Amino acid sequence: MLPAVPLEQMIATVKQQYSDRYQQPPTWVVSAPGRVNLIGEHTDYNDGFVMPMAIERYVVIAAGPAEGTGNTLRVSSDAMEGEITIDVDQPVPDDLPQWGIYVRGVLVEMLEAGFPCGALQATIHANVPLGGGLSSSAALEVATATMVEAAVGKSLGGPEVAKLCQRAENIHVGMPCGIMDQFSSAVCEADHLMQLDCRSLATKQVPFTNPDITVLIINTNVKRELASSAYPIRRGQCETAAKQLGVKALRDATMPMLDKMAAQIEEVVYRRARHVITENRRVEDMATALETNNWALAGELMYASHDSLRDDYEVSCDELNLLVDTAHQIGTNGGVIGSRLTGAGFGGCTVTLVETEAVEDVAKRLKQTYQTTLNIEPTLFTTRPGKGAHIAEG
Incomplete structure (x- = not known):
């Protein structure tokens, strides 16, 4: 089985990656997990009930201010080749990779919510399996929003981050997803499953602490x-x-x-x-x-x-x-x-x-x-x- 990588180790890795690329330490480090849904599938977009939990697999981002004006993000990911530049104030470039479209969508929605990212540079380190149904895209979205919160110095709050990231995926990626994935990444608690009412967004944290x-x-x-x-x-x-x-x-x-x-x-x-x-x-x-x-x-x-x-x-x-x-x-x-x-x-x-x-x-x-x-x-x-x-x- 794949060994578990402690979050602290992932944070140390992404900080080193940032320092190697930009020759200075990052100002902020944020984390957002993938999720597994224990039960309640294809119910979220029907205003129903779901019961996910965050998994110990994460997207972590190290970021810091960059030179320049406007709302521009230079970002690299160890899961993808090269570095991309996202200028939120300009139209979407034709050659922007799919993962960049997810990031850009969140930056646009955060700007409209009063959270301009400014000029940033960042590195992404992740171990949420891609394309495995464990919400790697939602983890990337929520981590991006959390990065902007850190840079701006104010909090939108977990539920609002989830709704914003869902909106970003619906509008900018074109996927009519429900709320579960983003809500799981933004709101789940350690040692708990989360029973979520996808209509009211009321949550009930269900303890899952049995070591057996x-x-x-x-x-x-x-x-x-x-x-x-x-x-x-x-x-x-x-x-x-x-x-x-x-x-x-x-x-x-x-x-x-x-x-x-x-x-x-x-x-x-x-x-x-x-x-x-x-x-x-x-x-x-x-x-x-x-x-x-x-x-x-x-x-x-x-x-x-x-x-x-x-x-x-x-x-x-x-x-x-x-x-x-x-x-x-x-x-x-x-x-x-x-x-x-x-x-x-x-x-x-x-x-x-x-x-x-x-x-x-x-x-x-x-x-x-x-x-x-x-x-x-x-x-x-x-x-x-x-x-x-x-x-x-x-």
Whole structure:
């Protein structure tokens, strides 16, 4: 399994990278985590409930003032080649890489919110897996906003940062994402899962401190382009279902309401709505399960969530199904509590709750089965609930 890298070590690394590039120490260092969603998938853009946690994988940025005027950021990332310059006061250049579009979108929205970045230079160091459904893009967005907060010397606040970063992705990247990813990175607390009401943005921090239970994340290392095209299609189907049911969003619908209208609703739209309605209930039941240490129920809810995502929402794939089915076969006798896909689907990661004493054996068996069956090497790591976005220095 991939070893955990302490956040303090990542901070030391990015500071050194900054000093090497700009020949001076940074003024500010900020951090924002990726996230894994334990349960509550494709419910956030339906005003529903989700239960993510921050993972101990981060985007850290070291920054300092640069020469020049206006709102310009010179920035390099160790995950990408070269350095880019983003001038917020100028149109988007044609050659700006995708990751730069995310950063620029946040800078534009921060400027409009009264947080001009000024002239800055920065280096980015990250270990959130790219394209794995663990919100590397949201972590980059939230880290960028936190960097601007540090530079300006005032705070927008976690919930407002999350909403701003969601808006940046919706408008400037063109992805109609919900609020969960940005909210997780900005607001999650260490040693807690966060039950989030995506309509009111009310949160409930659910303690996750039991040392006998470990979160195992497995990246299939498969990411299909279908994910980006299927996302807006699924969202549109949910909006169609809500309109036909006469509710503002599927969060307001019930199964009796849906079943009553089944004959008038297209079959595929019915199944999309059924997933969202039942998934919202599973989130609420999961909170109860965790608060009462009912791990058997927690496992049942995770498997039911995966089945619904596979059959009703149709966002799973053979690679994800193999990992979840194998985990289910290992079962509680082998130390597995529950498993499901996490993220948008069509590849990416699974999240599995495992008894800590069994995690090495479970990881080995899952990796061996996956690699032998598909000839693809997965990436595995464990995590505790991490710390949300913050200014580490400066």
